[in-house]
Amino acid sequence: MKSWSQLLLLFIMIISCSGNSGSQNLTWYHNATISDITEDPDKPNEVVRVAIGISAQVFYLSKKSPDYKTLMEKATQSFKKSKAYNIGIENKTNIIREIKEIK
Structure with a gap:
């Protein structure tokens, strides 16, 4: 049963990803929860790695x-x-540009 729940959650994550947000060219992950935050070993002074979802x-x-x-x-x-947020990812760069409260 646990594997079915994980598959369902994965499916919801894929479905919740929507298209662009105007001129900012963002892909949105709705009701997303961050599962990990780590320093990037390749660019520790430039970026932080953030994992979203299961x-x-x-x-x-x-x-x-x-x-x-x-x-x-x-x-x-x-x-x-x-805590779940709506997370906007810039297309082609994979950089998080916006994290918004869920309305």
Whole structure:
């Protein structure tokens, strides 16, 4: 039964991914929870690795982004407290650009 639940959750994650968000060219993961946050071993001064969902899709938070501190706070809250957010990923770069509260 546990494997069916994981497959269902994976299916929901795939389905919840929607198209672009206007001029920002983002792919959205709705009701997503961050499952891991780690320093990137290849670029420790530039990005932080962020895994989303049980399928552990890896994206990045840019330390050079003006919103880095706010994004990292929300990512940490999602990781530690399993809080779900809508997460916007920039197409072709896999960089997290937005983390929004669920309405």
